[in-house]
Amino acid sequence: MTKNVFETVRKIITVTPEKVIIRSKKKRGRTIEYRIDAIVGVEITKPNLIGGYIKLLTTADSGTQQMFNIAELTTFAIKKKHYEDILRCKELIEEYITKAKSNYGAAEEIKKFAELRDQGIITEEEFEKKKQQLLGI
Numbered sequence: 001m002t003k004n005v006f007e008t009v010r011k012i013i014t015v016t017p018e019k020v021i022i023r024s025k026k027k028r029g030r031t032i033e034y035r036i037d038a039i040v041g042v043e044i045t046k047p048n049l050i051g052g053y054i055k056l057l058t059t060a061d062s063g064t065q066q067m068f069n070i071a072e073l074t075t076f077a078i079k080k081k082h083y084e085d086i087l088r089c090k091e092l093i094e095e096y097i098t099k100a101k102s103n104y105g106a107a108e109e110i111k112k113f114a115e116l117r118d119q120g121i122i123t124e125e126e127f128e129k130k131k132q133q134l135l136g137i
Contacts, residue, residue: 006089008054009077015092017099020056022076032073034058036100042090047080054078054086056093106134 006013014021020039022032034056041057055075078086110131117127 011076036096
C-alpha cells in the first residue's frame with residue numbers, strides 16, 4: 001500500500017488533502033467520499049480478541065442520514081495487522097483537517113483585508129503584503 005492508502009478488514013481508505021475515500025474491497029462495493037472539512041475527528045479502538053475499529057467523526061449530513069445508517073458509513077473494523085497503518089491514517093487525516101482549518105482561517109482573514117482595501121482603509125500594497133503573509137509566501 002502507498003503512504004496515503006490504508007486497509008481495514010473490508011475497506012480501503014485513501015487519504016488526500018481534500019478528501020477521504022472509502023472503497024469496498026468487493027468488486028461491486030460502494031465507494032464513499034468525505035471532504036476533509038466535513039471530518040471533525042478520528043477515533044481508533046485498538047484491536048483485541050474480537051477486533052477494533054477506526055471511526056470518522058463527521059458533520060451530520062441529513063440526506064445521508066435518511067438513506068443509510070451513519071455508523072455503517074463511518075466505522076470500519078480493523079485487525080491487529082492493520083493497527084500501525086491505521087494509526088498513520090489517523091495522523092494523516094488529522095494533519096489535513098488542521099491544514100484545512102488554517103487555510104479557511106487565512107481565507108477569511110484575506111477577505112477581511114480585501115474589504116478594508118476596497119473601503120480605502122488600507123492600500124493595495126498593504127493588502128498584498130498581508131495576503132502573502134497569511135498564505136505563507
